[in-house]
Amino acid sequence: MKSQPIAKAFEHAFNGMGYFISHDRNGKIHFALAVLVAVAAFFFKLSATEWCILLLCTGLVISLEMMNHAIENLCDVVHEAHHPLIKIAKDVAAAAVLWSAIISVIIGLLIFIPKIAALI
Numbered sequence: 001m002k003s004q005p006i007a008k009a010f011e012h013a014f015n016g017m018g019y020f021i022s023h024d025r026n027g028k029i030h031f032a033l034a035v036l037v038a039v040a041a042f043f044f045k046l047s048a049t050e051w052c053i054l055l056l057c058t059g060l061v062i063s064l065e066m067m068n069h070a071i072e073n074l075c076d077v078v079h080e081a082h083h084p085l086i087k088i089a090k091d092v093a094a095a096a097v098l099w100s101a102i103i104s105v106i107i108g109l110l111i112f113i114p115k116i117a118a119l120i
Contacts, residue, residue: 016066024069026097027062034058037108044115054111057104064100068093 071093075086
């Protein structure tokens with residue numbers, strides 16, 4: 001298989017990102033929350049380390065949501081009817097997103113609660 005030019009690879013990746021953000025309901029929610037977290041990070045003047053931690057968390061959650069979206073679509077094409085193994089694949093992919101989101105919320109609370117408490 002002939003490899004594609006790097007510019008074409010980036011074009012495909014950006015097309016995928018655009019499709020995901022415009023077509024996936026949960027992706028829109030995660031992206032909106034990531035923007036909200038970034039606004040809060042600016043407001044509270046977070047350190048570079050705190051920024052890095054939050055960026056890793058939001059990047060992980062959104063990336064896993066993208067993978068979940070891809071897995072669900074692929075499963076739907078491979079096997080349209082209900083199949084117990086397809087259900088497990090979809091459930092586990094969704095669980096990966098949920099788990100990363102729960103851990104990210106905990107990390108966000110650990111970072112933001114002391115900052116919010118200092119304002120009160």
